[in-house]
Amino acid sequence: MASDLEKAADPQKLRRIAIEPISRVEGHGKVTILLDDNNKVHQVRLHIVEFRGFERFIQGRPYWEVPVMVQRLCGICPVSHHLAASKALDHIVGSPRVPATADAIRRLMHYGQILQSHALHFFHLSSPDLLFGFESDPRHRNIVGVLTDYPDIGRQGILLRKFGQEVIRITAGKRVHGTGSIPGGVNKRVSPQERDELLSPLPQILDWAQQGVRLIAALYARNRDLYDHFGHVPSNLLSLVARDGTLDLYDGVLRARDATGQIIFDGIEPSEYHGLFRENVRSWSYMKFPFIKSLGAENGWYKVGPLARVQNCDAIGTPLAEAARQELRSISPSPLLHAPLLFHWARMIELLHAAEVIARLLADPVLLGDSLVGSGPRAGSGVGIIEAPRGTLIHHYEVDSHDLVTMCNLIVSTTHNNQAMNEAIRQVARQYLDGHEPTEGLLNHIEVAIRAFDPCLSCATHALGKMPLWVEIIDAQGEVVQRLVRDGECLE
Numbered sequence: 001m002a003s004d005l006e007k008a009a010d011p012q013k014l015r016r017i018a019i020e021p022i023s024r025v026e027g028h029g030k031v032t033i034l035l036d037d038n039n040k041v042h043q044v045r046l047h048i049v050e051f052r053g054f055e056r057f058i059q060g061r062p063y064w065e066v067p068v069m070v071q072r073l074c075g076i077c078p079v080s081h082h083l084a085a086s087k088a089l090d091h092i093v094g095s096p097r098v099p100a101t102a103d104a105i106r107r108l109m110h111y112g113q114i115l116q117s118h119a120l121h122f123f124h125l126s127s128p129d130l131l132f133g134f135e136s137d138p139r140h141r142n143i144v145g146v147l148t149d150y151p152d153i154g155r156q157g158i159l160l161r162k163f164g165q166e167v168i169r170i171t172a173g174k175r176v177h178g179t180g181s182i183p184g185g186v187n188k189r190v191s192p193q194e195r196d197e198l199l200s201p202l203p204q205i206l207d208w209a210q211q212g213v214r215l216i217a218a219l220y221a222r223n224r225d226l227y228d229h230f231g232h233v234p235s236n237l238l239s240l241v242a243r244d245g246t247l248d249l250y251d252g253v254l255r256a257r258d259a260t261g262q263i264i265f266d267g268i269e270p271s272e273y274h275g276l277f278r279e280n281v282r283s284w285s286y287m288k289f290p291f292i293k294s295l296g297a298e299n300g301w302y303k304v305g306p307l308a309r310v311q312n313c314d315a316i317g318t319p320l321a322e323a324a325r326q327e328l329r330s331i332s333p334s335p336l337l338h339a340p341l342l343f344h345w346a347r348m349i350e351l352l353h354a355a356e357v358i359a360r361l362l363a364d365p366v367l368l369g370d371s372l373v374g375s376g377p378r379a380g381s382g383v384g385i386i387e388a389p390r391g392t393l394i395h396h397y398e399v400d401s402h403d404l405v406t407m408c409n410l411i412v413s414t415t416h417n418n419q420a421m422n423e424a425i426r427q428v429a430r431q432y433l434d435g436h437e438p439t440e441g442l443l444n445h446i447e448v449a450i451r452a453f454d455p456c457l458s459c460a461t462h463a464l465g466k467m468p469l470w471v472e473i474i475d476a477q478g479e480v481v482q483r484l485v486r487d488g489e490c491l492e
Contacts (some may be wrong), residue, residue, distance in 0.1 A: 027457025086386030094376030101369030116164025124159020135441025304391025
């Protein structure tokens with residue numbers, strides 16, 4: 001449903017400004033802003049301009065190729081797709097609960113991914129805005145500027161990410177696009193030597209992770225009004241939680257809350273996800289707009305990711321991260337926190353949690369076991385849901401009697417956040433751009449709001465079902481002689 005800001009006057013009579021490409025995010029996208037002669041903002045839209053057809057061209061491939069294929073969606077979060085696909089295909093091979101050692105290795109791989117991805121986003125992509133200011137000189141507002149002015153912070157970010165990548169290398173075989181997880185388990189053990197290699201730097205990693213939490217808490221304390229109100233739009237929340245309600249980024253059941261913290265649904269098994277959501281498409285983006293079916297398209301949109309997860313769970317099961325979560329929750333008497341900049345605080349809490357989980361897994365003897373693959377009665381379909389760094393990631397496959405994939409449906413984290421990102425940038429436009437002549441610094445406010453969600457635009461651009469399509473036939477004089485339109489379920 002169009003917001004008041006989207007109910008623009010005739011677009012042909014308005015001035016159009018494009019932010020293209022959006023910087024310091026993964027993938028390609030743009031923002032368009034329509035202004036009148038008084039610089040009043042009439043429309044703001046986030047456009048995803050890439051298209052990837054993974055859901056289609058994966059059909060007809062043997063199912064065992066899928067965990068390696070789908071991670072080519074992205075070089076930033078391949079582990080998340082690798083594991084979500086494997087979890088879905090565990091059902092196909094009759095091993096929905098893989099052996100304990102395989103589960104430990106997969107979890108270690110996943111939390112290594114969480115740690116390295118959160119370090120990359122916070123320190124490399126977002127900290128320049130937070131440390132220098134949104135309107136600071138763009139020639140200095142980057143990771144090089146951070147390394148120059150805050151060398152300790154920059155170095156910690158680099159080495160935290162490096163450690164996470166080493167965890168991935170040891171568990172998946174490679175830092176990027178590994179092959180360690182397979183349907184039914186894993187194909188690679190962790191040796192005692194590899195475990196010790198990761199144990200050695202852990203005290204320093206835990207210390208740096210705690211420093212990261214203290215850094216974002218200090219930045220918040222320095223400018224509370226900005227962090228509390230920038231792009232603030234209340235919404236529903238969605239995430240996995242463990243069956244006991246604690247935070248679990250690898251496995252669990254689906255839970256959703258409304259903007260006031262009330263439960264919408266809880267305890268939903270991954271295999272039942274399809275009854276909960278619907279998706280709309282719009283003419284100006286290749287990324288779909290999911291919503292909770294029971295609430296409808298207008299009220300059912302939601303956000304996922306760190307800020308949703310640390311509030312949707314009942315507690316975090318590691319002590320340092322839980323203490324940090326309680327500090328975050330204490331900053332406001334409101335039932336839930338919704339301001340996008342608080343994603344960064346939640347992201348650092350999750351980074352700390354990932355370091356604590358890695359420490360636990362490395363200390364568990366089951367990690368070094370030999371039972372790597374399970375099997376059982378075959379099934380024709382499987383759903384795998386995981387909490388990727390950016391939020392809830394759903395993989396759903398159907399396989400025929402010849403072991404070939406006949407259906408693939410992917411709902412990725414950034415797609416879940418699509419409406420939330422659009423609402424945030426519209427709110428920022430109201431707060432900072434309305435009535436002002438746009439400058440690079442003011443336009444960067446829009447990008448800051450998008451970066452807070454840590455979008456992966458490459459992952460989010462593979463559509464299932466009908467997408468809007470326009471075909472125009474133009475003669476030699478440039479006149480349109482025929483126009484064909486397929487709108488699908490397009491909403492303007």
